Amino acid sequence: MRSIPAQIKSYAPGFALALVIALLAKGIEALLPFDVIGASVIAMFIGMLINGYRKPGKTTAPGVKFTAKKILKFAIILLGASLNVTTILNVGRMSLTVMLFTLLTCFGGGYFIGRALGLDWKLSNLISAGTGICGGSAIAAVAPVIDAKDSDIAYALSATFLFDMAMIVLFPIMGRAMGLSDMAYGLWAGTAVNDTSSVVAAGYAFSEGAGDFATMVKLTRTLAIIPTVVVFSFVSMHLKKKEAAASGGAVQIRWRSVFPWFILGFLAMAVLSSVGVIPAAAAAALKRISKFLMVTALAAVGLNTSFAEMKKSGAAPMVHGFLISALVVLVALAVEYFMGILPF
Secondary structure, three states: OOOHHHHHHHHHHHHHHHHHHHHHHHHHHHHOOOOOOOHHHHHHHHHHHHHHHOOOOOOOHHHHHHHHHHHHHHHHHHHHHHOOHHHHHHHOHHHHHHHHHHHHHHHHHHHHHHHHHOOOHHHHHHHHHHHHHHOHHHHHHHHHHOOOOHHHHHHHHHHHHHHHHHHHHHHHHHHHHOOOOHHHHHHHHHHHOOOHHHHHHHHHHHOHHHHHHHHHHHHHHHOOHHHHHHHHHHHHHHHHHHHHHHOOOOOOOOHHHHOOHHHHHHHHHHHHHHOOOOOHHHHHHHHHHHHHHHHHHHHHHHHOOOHHHHHOOOOHHHHHHHHHHHHHHHHHHHHHHHOOOOOO
């Protein structure tokens, strides 16, 4: 095993490259007139453009891989500080009911749609996780436990981003057309729109009250990362055992990989934040650090991914993303209707 200074020396060039791309992406995001495209997506596409010109070489490849895998997990841990059990209690039973149905729609419907389209199960479930939970954060959390390829991560992010942009524009228009209250609209946007920034944009485009409620619902929805990652850890382990048995070999079960350490860290940070060990100001700072590290990690994912690789998947992932997004929008409305929340 190499010494820590040797590891730092090996990882530094690749990490520095991803860091520069992240800073550039944040700068571009700040220059945009409104919050349409997040820095994570910008960083990933810049990385992919660089990959098209020149793939990571011997100097940068180790650090790029380290950033895409390890830094991404560390960012997920810090994200836990932004969650609070009190928020979940404030949002209440009705929002959890809607979330349950939308998650079942994403993963249940996503399974059958993915099979019908002939998609690899890893890519299909990354799109479902991004749509059902919290966009890029969920994709980033699920990807390591199912050993997803960087090209799958990039495609899943692209699919969820594309439909998020449509939702930001269409949700306020549809909400007003249906005469939704602030609470009904906030619940709908908070459970059906993918990424947090998109939920905020769609929520506050309707009203301040709707934006506040949508944001609370969205933060609660983020907690679904925990059971989702655990379930996929078991699924991945089961598939590895089947593959090993088919080839006459064996696979050793490592319980650390069944319940990944970074999700334990995520949960620990959420608990510490909920009981007040992490002050509100510190939690806000940790969330900002988490988001920036996620941008850096996704820049590294882009550096490892080429547009040519994504083309191999064809249009099927985008069709999958569209169908799942449309189903979630309709199911969220249907559940609100049967709960008597809608005005019609």
